[in-house]
Amino acid sequence: MRLIFDARYIRTDFHDGISRFSAELARAVAAAAPAAGVELAFVIHDEAQRGLLPAGARTLTIHAPTSVKEPFTALILNRYRPDAVFSPMQTIGSLGKRFRLILTLHDTIYYRHRTPPRDLGWAVRLGWRVFHWSYVPQRLVLNRADVVATVSETSAREFARVRLTRRPVVVLANAPQRLAELLPASSEADRGDDRAARERVDAAPRNIVYMGSFMPYKNVETLVRAMRHLPEHTLHLLSRISPQRERELEQVRDATGGAVVFHRGVSDEAYAALLDDRALLATLSLDEGYGLPIAEALAFGVPAVVSDSEIFREVAGEGALYVPATDPSAFASAVTQLEDPVTRARTIAAGLEHSRRFSWERTAQQLLRTARGEEFGAA
Numbered sequence: 001m002r003l004i005f006d007a008r009y010i011r012t013d014f015h016d017g018i019s020r021f022s023a024e025l026a027r028a029v030a031a032a033a034p035a036a037g038v039e040l041a042f043v044i045h046d047e048a049q050r051g052l053l054p055a056g057a058r059t060l061t062i063h064a065p066t067s068v069k070e071p072f073t074a075l076i077l078n079r080y081r082p083d084a085v086f087s088p089m090q091t092i093g094s095l096g097k098r099f100r101l102i103l104t105l106h107d108t109i110y111y112r113h114r115t116p117p118r119d120l121g122w123a124v125r126l127g128w129r130v131f132h133w134s135y136v137p138q139r140l141v142l143n144r145a146d147v148v149a150t151v152s153e154t155s156a157r158e159f160a161r162v163r164l165t166r167r168p169v170v171v172l173a174n175a176p177q178r179l180a181e182l183l184p185a186s187s188e189a190d191r192g193d194d195r196a197a198r199e200r201v202d203a204a205p206r207n208i209v210y211m212g213s214f215m216p217y218k219n220v221e222t223l224v225r226a227m228r229h230l231p232e233h234t235l236h237l238l239s240r241i242s243p244q245r246e247r248e249l250e251q252v253r254d255a256t257g258g259a260v261v262f263h264r265g266v267s268d269e270a271y272a273a274l275l276d277d278r279a280l281l282a283t284l285s286l287d288e289g290y291g292l293p294i295a296e297a298l299a300f301g302v303p304a305v306v307s308d309s310e311i312f313r314e315v316a317g318e319g320a321l322y323v324p325a326t327d328p329s330a331f332a333s334a335v336t337q338l339e340d341p342v343t344r345a346r347t348i349a350a351g352l353e354h355s356r357r358f359s360w361e362r363t364a365q366q367l368l369r370t371a372r373g374e375e376f377g378a379a
Helices: 017-032 047-052 070-080 122-131 136-142 153-161 185-202 220-229 243-256 268-275 292-299 310-319 328-337 341-355 360-371
Strands: 002-006 039-044 059-061 084-086 100-104 147-150 169-171 207-210 234-237 259-262 279-283 304-307 320-323
Touching: 002 017, 002 070, 017 039, 017 360, 039 047, 047 059, 084 360, 100 360, 122 136, 147 153, 147 360, 153 169, 153 310, 169 360, 185 341, 207 220, 207 268, 220 234, 220 243, 220 259, 220 328, 243 259, 268 279, 279 292, 279 328, 292 304, 292 310, 292 341, 304 310, 304 328, 310 320, 310 341, 320 328, 320 341
Parallel strands: 002 039, 002 084, 039 059, 084 100, 100 147, 147 169, 207 234, 207 279, 234 259, 279 304, 304 320
Antiparallel strands: none
8 A cells, every 4th residue: 555644744944733744744654654564655746845854764755735726736746656645634625636645624613712823834824824713724725535533532523513524533652752762871771761750759849840832812921920820930931932022021020929930932941941840731721622731741740730621631640630711820829739748759650650641652553544544344
């Protein structure tokens, strides 16, 4: 069987959520394909993307997904005679396709928050807003696929609730990257994952790590306000932030007090090191499509304090403490609960156990079964 994997969403500067999903799943699928009897090729649009794919991967170079040629992509891919094409997004045009098409919609958050990514051109941003004004355009796109993929059971239930597609929906679960592998080799080799987890049980968290954007619905203001109740803790805001948004949060910090550090973007290695330093992971987002930093922290043996939502319950299970999203005092109280060794040990153990449900290897096998038509019957 021939499978084409659309790798055009892998960024060559830094990963966003779609890019990381694409790169991690590509690596796992490449590893699993030979044993499954699958001939695999990756579609790219930038030669630099080749270096981010598994060594020796076969690549096909076509246009970028933002090109005016995108509606005709199926006609181009037909030339390579694939049995199935998988895309981690849903832009591939299906006109005249002669293969099984699997399109992915990660979540429906942009129907509730229509602001597009700022790095897109103005015309694409305008089209983004128009596309997400109602579910109709998305229904038309997804119904041209053979199978629709998403990354969580929560999203699958939401698709059904709003009747987003008539096609079968399969969950290709997101999975955490292995942050322990990013620590200095000598440090992690000396300790091992189990010992590292025990050290986190033995030492109460003092650093609060937030990894995510600063969009209004992310509700970072409440995290900042909570720091007035946590004088022995420091809040680390890791992601890139605009000068204007940083000034807004600085004003909140200055008015309420508390220790807040703006890192303005960090490497994956620095992210792992910060989580490894007596930390807990925090987010009080009012809405979310997934919550990958939570999954990464739990798999790393780091507890989390998060807003109570359906998707976070799916991602974290009992590995997090849940609080009302807009209550700084409740957040601070949950943080102090983790100073109790019994609570901390129970939360860390539950998070490690829950995180084992998610792996790229398992997701890759699910994709290969879907590509072969084993899940819902071949089209």
